[in-house]
Amino acid sequence: MKAYQAYLIDLDGTLYKGNEAISGAKAFIDYLNTENIPHLYVTNNSTKSPDDVVQKLKSMGINAKPQEVVTSAxxxxxxxxxxxxxxxxxxxxxxxxxxxxxxxxxxxxxxxxxxxxxxxxxxxxxxxxxxxxxxxxxxxxxxxxxxxxxxxxxxxxxxxxxxxxxxxxxxxxxxxxxxIGKPETPIMKKALDLLQVNPTDVAMIGDLYETDILSGINVGIDTIHVQTGVTSEQEAMTKPMPPTYSVRDLTVLKQQLEKGE
Known part of the structure; x- marks a missing residue:
């Protein structure tokens, strides 16, 4: 798997389900933070502010900053x-x-x-x-x-x-x-503008094909499907425009990035 210079990351179904962190989520974000790899959390949830999102992530042991959050609002x-x-x-x-x-x-x-x-x-x-x-x-x-x-x-x-x-x-x-929100382009263009990284070096990570994966495809960036939420691997990979990669979870993704596989 290609090691990208930056990542856009979905929340529900990718990092957590409801109020419970998904296995491997904390370790993956810790890896990005330790390696100083830029990343943004991109969410369609318009009810919460960036501070609200950060507090929820911190309650799960995930270290995030308000400036790393992009909401549809x-x-x-x-x-x-x-x-x-x-x-x-x-x-x-x-x-x-x-x-x-x-x-x-x-x-x-x-x-x-x-x-x-x-x-x-x-x-x-x-x-x-x-x-x-x-x-x-x-x-x-x-x-x-x-x-x-x-x-x-x-x-x-x-x-x-x-x-x-x-x-x-x-x-x-x-x-x-x-x-405005995923899978439409305005929210993704805002996130890419904030990253200031060449889009060819950015990947979108998410569980739901119809929002997360399509949002990346619609702005021409690579996509990484995680099999921890709504869309199954078989369903994602048999789409006319499948994700670039599909992995079991963020634990596997971290392992692949560390090994350069």
Whole structure:
């Protein structure tokens, strides 16, 4: 396996499942830190801030820094700020998205007279929120969604994800949103810009083909599939565009990188 100069790393299904670290995750990140190999954690979760992500990783013994975290909320805020600085936004989402939008200098409003409607996962979703979002899009606001994930894994099972909530406004407004998170390119381009490493020397590591692996393929970088989450090795490697590599877990990946295999 090629030893890359930098890595983009998924979280859920790759480093942890729920609140439990996946075997080998800590050792792999320790290896990257010891060898001073740049890496970023790339997540579609818009509800958490980088500090929240770091605290969760640290609770599992994984040493991370806020500046190593790229969330779909951050990428969404950057996208809007680039399109129109000081834009007005109606937001459906949680604190992680709210913080990112405010830090980007965007103006949050509670009515339909806005430049953008942004939807992120909101576990306190209401009919009123969906109504305002729908009417704002119908009036001409640009429709943005942090990610198209149809479901999210919870203790009870797979629950409605942001893609499912977004679809309500999509159908009601007859308008398709611009998606920012994996597997779309905006979040990956932000991560690559932060790394400042030639893309040919960067690999994306993740478990889910439809988000993690495709996100790497869509920006033209190599991909490493880990068999610790949703997508099986057989399913991943028989896709029309398979990942560059598939490994059992991060323990095997670390061993291969150390041996130069």
């Amino acid at each position: 951050m990428a969404t805020a950057d996208y809007i700020a680039t399109e129109k600085p000081d834009a007005s936004v109606y937001m459906v989402g949680a604190s992680g998205l709210e913080t990112a939008l405010k830090e980007a200098g965007l103006q949050l409003k509670s009515d339909t007279d806005v430049d953008f409607v942004v939807m992120g996962l909101d576990e306190q979703i209401t009919y009123e929120k969906l109504t305002i979002a729908t009417l704002a899009v119908q009036k001409g606001a640009t429709f943005i969604s942090t990610n198209k994930d149809p479901s999210i894994p919870k203790e009870q099972g797979f629950l409605p994800g942001n893609g499912s909530l977004t679809s309500v406004v999509t159908v009601s407004s007859k308008t398709d949103p611009i998606f």
